[in-house]
Amino acid sequence: MSTHLTEMTTEQCWEFLHHNQQHYGRIALSIGAEVDIYPVSYVIADGKIFFRTSEQVKFASVTISRKAAFEVDEVVDGVARCVVVKGTASWISPEDAAERADIAQLATDASGAATNWVEIAPERVRGSQFAVVSH
Template sequence: MTDAHLNQVLTEQECWTRLAQTEFGRLAYHLADEVHIAPVNYAVHEDSIYFRTAEGSKLLGVAMHEDVAFEIDHVADGEEVAWSVVARGKARILEGDAARQADHLRLRPWVDNQKFNVVAITVEEVTGREYHLARPWRHIVPRDEA
């Protein structure tokens, strides 16, 4: 198998399709001269990614530094293919009508706590790759079974 079959670059449209079909990702943001990463459930609308958050480090981070990255990935047991999509852009906290419009998105907290703040990431760049996994350890026979 050639390297081209092992690592395929996804088109921008393929990246957006995967972002739209998934609900769980990770937000990378700056806070106090450190990079943090946090899981969030999200929704996609047009060229933006939306999520809700409570008061805390994510909200403070995006209020202080608008530059963020967002990542989703997929690999399942038994599958020989994995993929990853990374979006980079500017985050902003929505208020008023803009925040209320997010109620029309598939955007509800997965956990039972109050998340009233809506954040939108305007995506400036989206990239993705699909990987065909070798997983050689799955083909090695343990010594006791040999």
């Protein structure tokens, strides 16, 4: 169903993350031996990834483990792309987040429960892409 897989450069990965049409990704976090994946909307600023969450499992995972993997993928115009960022997640106080106009654009969920900000400081960024052919 696909053809030749090519690795994306670090610059291509960041370009993709900045200009992804949906600005939705998945965050993988762990507590002990358990790893869970959650959908999040995100914004990028200062070379870091930011998202909001409520005080539930995601937030607890960030404050306990701090290791995270973030993935965004899409298929546009017959090309599939996937970027994975691995790094350290940190909680940001609402006061600090309020002072950051570059991340304030990230809307909360409809219930207003997502009041906790999380920042992922990247340690590794990898991406790949391939043409999708239908049969």
